[in-house]
Amino acid sequence: MAERYSSFEKGGRRWLWQRITAGFLVVVLAFHFFLLHFVNHADEVTFAMSSARMESLAYYSLMVLFLITATFHGVNGVYNALENQGLTGTPKRVVKYTLIAASLVLVVQGIRTANAWAGLPTF
Amino acid sequence: MSQSYDRGLVEDFGRWREFSAGMWAWVFHKFTGWVLVGYLFTHIAVLSTAISAAGQSSEVIAANNDVYTTVIVTLESLLVVRILEVGLLAVAVFHILNGCRLLLVDLGVGLDSQDKSFYASLILTGAIVVASVPTFLAGVF
Ligand code: HEM
Ligand code: HEM
Numbered sequence: 001m002a003e004r005y006s007s008f009e010k011g012g013r014r015w016l017w018q019r020i021t022a023g024f025l026v027v028v029l030a031f032h033f034f035l036l037h038f039v040n041h042a043d044e045v046t047f048a049m050s051s052a053r054m055e056s057l058a059y060y061s062l063m064v065l066f067l068i069t070a071t072f073h074g075v076n077g078v079y080n081a082l083e084n085q086g087l088t089g090t091p092k093r094v095v096k097y098t099l100i101a102a103s104l105v106l107v108v109q110g111i112r113t114a115n116a117w118a119g120l121p122t123f
Numbered sequence: 124m125s126q127s128y129d130r131g132l133v134e135d136f137g138r139w140r141e142f143s144a145g146m147w148a149w150v151f152h153k154f155t156g157w158v159l160v161g162y163l164f165t166h167i168a169v170l171s172t173a174i175s176a177a178g179q180s181s182e183v184i185a186a187n188n189d190v191y192t193t194v195i196v197t198l199e200s201l202l203v204v205r206i207l208e209v210g211l212l213a214v215a216v217f218h219i220l221n222g223c224r225l226l227l228v229d230l231g232v233g234l235d236s237q238d239k240s241f242y243a244s245l246i247l248t249g250a251i252v253v254a255s256v257p258t259f260l261a262g263v264f
Binding site for chain 2: 025026077116
């Protein structure tokens with residue numbers, strides 16, 4: 001059993017970023033679950049508590065970075081998978097721009113939410 | 124280093140009966156990845172109630188009567204939601220562990236024990252999930 005399968009393509013940057021974001025997500029996602037299920041319990045989450053965490057610049061920036069990497073990793077993962085299934089031409093372009101638009105909406109909404117907790121403008 | 128091997132078309136799900144460990148790992152990784160993106164969109168939608176909550180008066184917020192707190196507390200009081208959260212944990216833990224395995228495979232580490240590390244990911248996921256059930260369900264009954 002020494003076959004080597006990999007979705008690697010020479011010169012592919014998206015492949016590399018998929019792995020870089022994965023490495024970051026391992027740490028943050030584990031931290032997130034631990035914080036919101038074991039340190040604080042999910043059923044005890046309140047606006048005041050979320051705000052207290054988000055008012056710290058370190059936590060706020062970690063969460064925004066988490067939002068952006070998770071969005072990229074998830075959406076790029078979906079796009080790569082469709083590409084591997086053989087999506088090409090116009091349908092591929094439509095999918096690409098739809099996914100980009102959805103990601104933008106998600107990130108903007110996520111930042112507005114983060115700002116609401118941190119007491120910053122939600123534009 | 125890079126020997127090639129005709130694995131046939133994995134993308135043809137109709138062949139599932141002939142799948143080996145590596146192919147199952149591939150299918151599970153896809154499935155869990157898609158569930159996680161789906162969850163992320165839902166998660167941000169629910170959390171967005173914080174935008175309205177921020178506009179409520181400080182008395183309402185101090186009394187935990189704002190929209191955000193009410194929505195989260197209501198959701199968390201439902202047994203279905205708690206069960207779905209255990210499912211989400213299972214999906215996330217498998218994706219993380221198997222993802223680390225894939226990162227190693229891509230670096231060429233441990234190629235000879237790929238199927239063993241897949242079984243290890245499965246067993247470890249099961250163990251972590253079972254151990255977390257009490258915490259995840261606490262207070263719902
Ligand atoms: C059932 C498990 C989960 C619970 C209870 C939970 C709960 C929360 C809560 C309460 C917040 C608000 C921040 C705070 O109070 O500290 C938050 C933020 C966030 N969560 Fe989760 N979460 C869970 C799983 C996940 C997963 C699996 C992901 C990734 C796919 C994720 C991604 C995020 C992101 C990106 C933010 C920041 C949102 C923003 O900046 O607007 N969460 N989560
Ligand atoms: C926490 C640590 C995580 C690790 C180590 C990880 C690792 C990986 C790796 C290595 C791949 C690439 C597989 C390939 O191209 O062959 C991948 C794919 C993917 N990941 Fe993650 N990931 C993590 C978290 C997440 C999160 C939070 C999401 C959702 C927001 C997500 C969604 C996806 C999706 C949709 C794919 C594509 C699946 C497919 O091929 O259909 N992952 N992951």
